Amino acid sequence: MPHKQPPGRPIPDIVVGRLPFYLRTLRSLAAEGLEITSSSELGDRLGLTSAQIRKDLSYFGEFGKQGLGYNISFLIVQLRRILKVDRIWEVVLVGAGDLGRAIANYHGFHDRGFEIRFVFDSDPAKVRQSLSQYTIQDIASLVEKVRAAKIRVAMLAVPAAAAQNVSDLLVEAGVQAILNYAPTSLVVPKGVYVQNIDPGAHMQRMTFYLEA
Amino acid sequence: MPHKQPPGRPIPDIVVGRLPFYLRTLRSLAAEGLEITSSSELGDRLGLTSAQIRKDLSYFGEFGKQGLGYNISFLIVQLRRILKVDRIWEVVLVGAGDLGRAIANYHGFHDRGFEIRFVFDSDPAKVRQSLSQYTIQDIASLVEKVRAAKIRVAMLAVPAAAAQNVSDLLVEAGVQAILNYAPTSLVVPKGVYVQNIDPGAHMQRMTFYLEA
DNA sequence: CAGTGTGAAGAGGTTCACAGCG
DNA sequence: CGCTGTGAACCTCTTCACACTG
Structure with a gap:
């Protein structure tokens, strides 16, 4: 059998x-x-x-x-x-602030099936700068480049106020899975998977249980 | 009523x-x-x-x-x-790598009830350096300082291999809630609350649903 | 005989649907 | 008349307990 x-x-x-x-x-x-x-x-x-x-x-x-x-x-x-991590998934990282930098420098993703292919930011002062082994690219070119590279997985490390806009771009580019570090709920079409990381929410979940 | x-x-x-x-x-x-x-x-x-x-x-x-x-x-x-965030909880941050730096520079915790009071690291090259508004302190002094300040909440941003040891120190110092960024399961006594943040796990949870 | 795999029982969580109130 | 608050029904998830097997 x-x-x-x-x-x-x-x-x-x-x-x-x-x-x-x-x-x-x-x-x-x-x-x-x-x-x-x-x-x-x-x-x-x-x-x-x-x-x-x-x-x-x-x-x-x-x-x-x-x-x-x-x-x-x-x-x-x-x-x-x-889990379909018997391969390496190319990932697009959006946001080259402190968090984006920490993500780009973190080498623990590769072992788990993920490799950053592009890093984008909207800040003209950051574009063309390097970050870890990457060159930060203008978010204006995101849709085109992500679509061309057939990237299906993204990490979103931008401020909450920008997150929904960037999410829309990622979806337009064909991304199907978004790890959202911004503390806001994203609206995405069916067939797109979102996982949220909100450290503040975890913290508040713990203080509930602490004695006053 | x-x-x-x-x-x-x-x-x-x-x-x-x-x-x-x-x-x-x-x-x-x-x-x-x-x-x-x-x-x-x-x-x-x-x-x-x-x-x-x-x-x-x-x-x-x-x-x-x-x-x-x-x-x-x-x-x-x-x-x-x-949620008991109608006050500000003082927090100890352990780990001054890229992730610790991103956490220390992130100003979104204050609004949600948390303020970093101390930053510790074990690397002698980092001790006494400054990080954001903090001076990185030697982890050897953690138990004493955290206990004296009656800090009850911690964020753990150290490599997985060090996480359990640091967790033990935090518990010894009287910490009751630990936000664990290290990709490893911590063992803590009853009455200590742990929340885990594992971006790699979130990523793998999404790829499960993607078509091959 | 130690430890898996699994129906069945038991807990736990979500949704329904409506009484009740502003 | 709209929307809350909530028992009851429904559904999902976890644990139990044991037949089975290397």
């Missing part, structure tokens, strides 16, 4: 959201020299129950061996395939 | 997680000069249903008027109180 790779049941988005953390954890187990793990070891590391991990993985196939556990490198290969 | 401020029913964490986004949206409505809004207007802006917003708010009190909607500035006051 073959793997049920294209699964019959629909996959909850919340499960998809956990897979990157499973992958991240498996990679550190591998880096520690381990070859085999179990749902309970993964659960301990992640603060989840073993049942949840087994159930999540079971949406995609049967990756473990009863009585033994999971082969770490095999499971890494499977998760990279499932 | 007074407000049911300390509610009888337990509040789901997922509801708490949405409140900062309600607050953020209300503030932009206020900035647009509006005085009144409705659960459906908020829902439209946030991509949620109006019923969800009414239900979420009802955990904390009755803030609206039937037939009319919500007074924006009143609701802002209430949400700031609920």
